[in-house]
Amino acid sequence: xxxxxxxxxxxxxxxxxxxxxxxxxxxxxxxxxxxxxxxxxxxxxxxxxxxxxxxxxxxxxxxxxxxxxxxxxxxxxxxxxxxxxxxxxxxxxxxxxxxxxxxxxxxxxxxxxxxxxxxxxxxxxxxxxxxxxxxxxxxxxxxxxxxxxxxxxxxxxxxxxxxxxxxxxxxxxxxxxxxxxxxxxxxxxxxxxxxxxxxxxxxxxxxxxxxxxxxxxxxxxxxxxxxxxxxxxxxxxxxxxxxxxxxxxxxxxxxxxxxxxxxxxxxxxxxxxxxxxxxxxxxxxxxxxxxxxxxxxxxxxxxxxxxxxxxxxxxxxxxxxxxxxxxxxxxxxxxxxxxxxxxxxxxxxxxxxxxxxxxxxxxxxxxxxxxxxxxxxxxxxxxxxxxxxxxxxxxxxxxxxxxxxxxxxxxxxxx
Numbered sequence: 001x002x003x004x005x006x007x008x009x010x011x012x013x014x015x016x017x018x019x020x021x022x023x024x025x026x027x028x029x030x031x032x033x034x035x036x037x038x039x040x041x042x043x044x045x046x047x048x049x050x051x052x053x054x055x056x057x058x059x060x061x062x063x064x065x066x067x068x069x070x071x072x073x074x075x076x077x078x079x080x081x082x083x084x085x086x087x088x089x090x091x092x093x094x095x096x097x098x099x100x101x102x103x104x105x106x107x108x109x110x111x112x113x114x115x116x117x118x119x120x121x122x123x124x125x126x127x128x129x130x131x132x133x134x135x136x137x138x139x140x141x142x143x144x145x146x147x148x149x150x151x152x153x154x155x156x157x158x159x160x161x162x163x164x165x166x167x168x169x170x171x172x173x174x175x176x177x178x179x180x181x182x183x184x185x186x187x188x189x190x191x192x193x194x195x196x197x198x199x200x201x202x203x204x205x206x207x208x209x210x211x212x213x214x215x216x217x218x219x220x221x222x223x224x225x226x227x228x229x230x231x232x233x234x235x236x237x238x239x240x241x242x243x244x245x246x247x248x249x250x251x252x253x254x255x256x257x258x259x260x261x262x263x264x265x266x267x268x269x270x271x272x273x274x275x276x277x278x279x280x281x282x283x284x285x286x287x288x289x290x291x292x293x294x295x296x297x298x299x300x301x302x303x304x305x306x307x308x309x310x311x312x313x314x315x316x317x318x319x320x321x322x323x324x325x326x327x328x329x330x331x332x333x334x335x336x337x338x339x340x341x342x343x344x345x346x347x348x349x350x351x352x353x354x355x356x357x358x359x360x361x362x363x364x365x366x367x368x369x370x371x372x373x374x375x376x377x378x379x380x381x382x383x384x385x386x387x388x389x390x391x392x393x394x395x396x397x398x399x400x401x402x403x404x405x406x407x408x409x410x411x412x413x414x415x
Contacts, residue, residue: 011120012111012130018119019110019132027134031109035079035101044081049073049156051189052146052182053082056158059178063171068163070098072143074114076154078105089163096135098161109133113141113159121145121154123176128164138164142171144179149187150221158182194223197262204257204345205264218261231265239263241349255348264348266293278350279363282308284387292347292362302326303343305395306336311364312401316355325397366405373412385409 008016019026035043044050053073057064064071064085070093073082080102083090093099106115110132117124123144129137143159160175162168197217202224205215214225220235236246241256241263251268278292288304290297299307309317309325319340323331344351350359366389389402 008130011116011124012126015106015111015116015119016132018106022107024110024132026110026132029110029133030097030135031102031104031133033097033099033102037101040081040100043075043079047075047081047156048148048186049075049081049146052185055182055185056178057082057084059181060158060160060174063160063174066162066166068166070161072098072114072159072161074104074157074159076118076156078103078108078115078118078157080104080114081156089161092163093139093161096133096139098136098139109136112136113143113161114157117143117145117157117159118154123172123179125172127167140164140167140171142175144175146179146182146186149183150190151219155186194221198223201257201262201264212267214265216261216263216265218263220263223262230267235265243268253349277361277363278347278359279365280307280311281365282389283365283369283385284391286390286392288390290346292350297346299343299346301390301393302339303346304390305393305398306339306343307358308364308366308390308401309395309397310351310356310358311362311367312397314357314360316352316357318355322356326395328396366401370405370408373408 044053056073057071060071063069067086068089070083070085070089072080074080080098080100083093083098083100098104103109104112104114106112106119109115111126112131112133113124113126116126123142125140125142127140131137131139131141139161140163141159141161143157145154145157147153148155158175158179160171162171194217198215202215205213205224206226212225212227212230214231215223216235216239217223220239222231222233222235225231231246237244239254239256239261241254243251243253245251253266253268255264255266256262257264278290280291281289282304285304287301288299288307290299290307305326306322309322317325319333319336322340323333323336325331326336340351340356347358350362352358365384369384372384389405390398391402393399393402
């Protein structure tokens with residue numbers, strides 16, 4: 001099929017040029033149906049467009065089921081996920097691979113409603129022979145992208161396609177309005193989710209933060225800050241747990257509160273060295289004391305054991321090894337992981353995984369005693385040893401460490 005591009009609208013002509021540059025042939029090409037039926041069903045369930053498709057369908061149902069019309073919903077890559085409308089027109093559209101699972105991105109299909117709206121980032125209508133592929137030349141496609149109202153990224157596109165003879169000048173404003181309604185619905189859902197996150201996590205963050213703190217969403221949006229204004233509305237860099245520096249030189253600590261977010265941010269004091277460094281007291285105590293961020297935590301017996309085992313193994317331990325060290329050969333990893341999850345609520349980002357390990361900067365009294373062997377008098381060592389490590393613990397790993405520390409101290413005292 002030969003068409004003169006110089007007679008076309010500028011946006012259409014530019015789209016044709018892009019398609020030719022990719023080597024697509026208008027008469028010998030069909031978009032690939034890259035998703036199976038099962039994959040389409042899965043994507044429909046899990047994709048963000050799923051939350052707005054009922055809004056789009058309610059807005060455009062009348063147009064979709066008019067004779068000669070079909071309604072499409074696609075993701076941001078141009079995969080058609082929803083196809084509804086007049087059955088006769090759907091069958092005709094199917095011959096052009098306008099079917100669920102087909103990819104109508106410009107890179108695959110040249111100029112078309114879905115693909116060109118995505119390429120331009122705005123609502124667009126492609127009429128008849130403006131389509132790059134000749135198989136679509138009998139249709140008019142009117143599409144509008146749908147954006148995440150928070151971050152602005154395009155999450156998908158809605159398209160009303162009709163037979164060329166049914167082209168209506170009202171289609172473009174109708175589809176545009178439907179897309180705006182969908183975005184308003186997304187905004188409402190986002191607001192509800194933010195409120196749920198604040199309800200669930202804010203008290204926990206407030207109880208642990210110092211003079212300056214914040215709660216961030218999983219993508220880095222500021223949900224709450226105290227005092228107001230000390231952080232930007234959107235985190236300026238990738239969210240990575242641990243200590244980092246803001247562009248203004250402030251030192252902060254980022255902590256993930258759940259596997260997929262949200263995050264807490266706490267400003268560090270001017271110095272984190274000396275007495276401000278976290279430390280653990282375990283000698284002569286049934287329950288360890290943890291000094292961290294200006295707060296003293298008395299750990300549960302099980303958390304006390306976990307902290308000792310992890311500090312004694314700075315390279316880390318797997319859940320299976322921890323289970324054996326805590327319970328013996330019958331230990332269950334699921335129990336250990338549950339305890340570690342609870343411990344993480346106290347120590348935060350300082351508990352790492354794969355394998356499980358603690359920040360090596362946490363000081364422990366039993367390790368300091370061992371490090372001081374041979375460097376001081378017997379009386380000095382005894383003054384730093386108020387009693388056996390976690391004396392009430394019967395965990396195999398703790399008993400072994402307790403015996404090792406005590407035996408080395410006795411041997412050093414005899415020298």
